Amino acid sequence: MASPVDEDERDDAVFKALANSTRRRILDMLRDEPRTTGEVCAAFSDLDRTTVLQHIRVLERAELIGGRRLGRTRQLALAPLPIKRIHDRWIGEYTRAAVGLLADLENQSTDSA
Numbered sequence: 001m002a003s004p005v006d007e008d009e010r011d012d013a014v015f016k017a018l019a020n021s022t023r024r025r026i027l028d029m030l031r032d033e034p035r036t037t038g039e040v041c042a043a044f045s046d047l048d049r050t051t052v053l054q055h056i057r058v059l060e061r062a063e064l065i066g067g068r069r070l071g072r073t074r075q076l077a078l079a080p081l082p083i084k085r086i087h088d089r090w091i092g093e094y095t096r097a098a099v100g101l102l103a104d105l106e107n108q109s110t111d112s113a
Contacts, residue, residue: 010063011089014082017062022047023055027078030065034077037067 017023022044029035029043041052056076059065064083067076 010082011086013062014064014086017058017064020055020058022052023059026052026055026059027064030076030078034075036070037074037076040076 018027025044026040029040037053037056040056041049044052056065056067060067062082063079065076066079067074069075
């Protein structure tokens with residue numbers, strides 16, 4: 001089982017990866033279907049190949065994407081588990097807290113009416 005420090009480091013890597021719009025666009029592409037590295041690079045005509053490959057490496061270090069060789073090409077695919085882990089730990093908990101606050105506000109407004 002991973003220690004809390006390991007989990008925090010993994011979460012930090014995911015948040016860092018998601019903080020950049022280019023990396024989010026790469027994830028959006030891969031959400032639809034796996035793509036080759038060349039296809040991902042070609043989708044970013046405003047960036048040179050080296051820059052796109054650096055973004056891909058950040059996503060791989062965060063375990064948000066995985067790659068495998070198919071002959072001379074490399075196929076990239078979305079790995080959704082880190083995003084689910086972030087959702088379960090952060091978004092789900094904060095959503096429940098926000099719904100609770102809204103319910104408290106509604107109860108207070110009906111009590112004072």
